[in-house]
Amino acid sequence: MSDLLRRLLQRDEDCRLEPYKDHLGYWTIAYGHLIDKRRGGKLPDWIKAFPIEQDEAEHLLDSDIIEKQAKFEQAWPQLSKQSALVQAVLVSMAFQLGIGGVLSFQRTLQAMEDGRWNDAAKAMRASKWHQQTHARAERLVKTIEMQDAKFLEL
Numbered sequence: 397m398s399d400l401l402r403r404l405l406q407r408d409e410d411c412r413l414e415p416y417k418d419h420l421g422y423w424t425i426a427y428g429h430l431i432d433k434r435r436g437g438k439l440p441d442w443i444k445a446f447p448i449e450q451d452e453a454e455h456l457l458d459s460d461i462i463e464k465q466a467k468f469e470q471a472w473p474q475l476s477k478q479s480a481l482v483q484a485v486l487v488s489m490a491f492q493l494g495i496g497g498v499l500s501f502q503r504t505l506q507a508m509e510d511g512r513w514n515d516a517a518k519a520m521r522a523s524k525w526h527q528q529t530h531a532r533a534e535r536l537v538k539t540i541e542m543q544d545a546k547f548l549e550l
Contacts, residue, residue: 401461401484404548405491408532409457413447426453428491429460461487468495474509481545482508485536492532493525508540517541 409427418424422432425448430437440459443452465487469475475483486508489498499505501523507516517537520526526533538547 398480398484400480400545400548401487402457404484404488405457405461408488409491411450411453413450413453415446426456427460429456460491464490464495468498471495471499472505474505478508479543481539481543484545484548485539488536489525492529497525513540513543 405427411427412425415423415425415431418428418430422430422435423437425431425439425446431439440456448456465475465483468487468490475486478486486498489501501519503519504516507513507519517540520533520537520540523533526537535547539545
């Protein structure tokens with residue numbers, strides 16, 4: 397697991413130790429861990445009470461990263477051929493949009509496969525995702541465009 401991805405998600409997902417409803421009205425906890433059964437979410441058996449502890453939130457995040465990355469790789473085998481930086485950006489996007497949402501960025505993914513970073517960034521900027529979450533999306537776009545992790549810290 398990439399430490400870069402972990403830090404990125406800790407920053408962008410925010411941590412809440414009590415269950416809360418996300419922007420779509422689904423129950424979530426920690427760093428965006430879905431627990432709402434209506435969307436296939438689940439609370440791990442080892443969580444017994446609320447609020448959860450910070451180390452439990454960190455464990456959930458690590459588990460979610462491993463699971464999301466594995467599922468993403470199954471859906472798009474090219475993920476493992478990308479740099480850790482590109483993988484971090486794509487998995488971060490998957491936390492926000494779901495894997496299916498990221499897979500709908502066909503021009504972006506093709507440009508990434510070809511190493512055409514400016515074209516990938518251009519396609520990302522043309523999306524509804526970029527319009528709706530401009531600051532977060534633009535950090536990820538600049539990271540792809542310039543192939544530099546410094547933009548993730550802005």
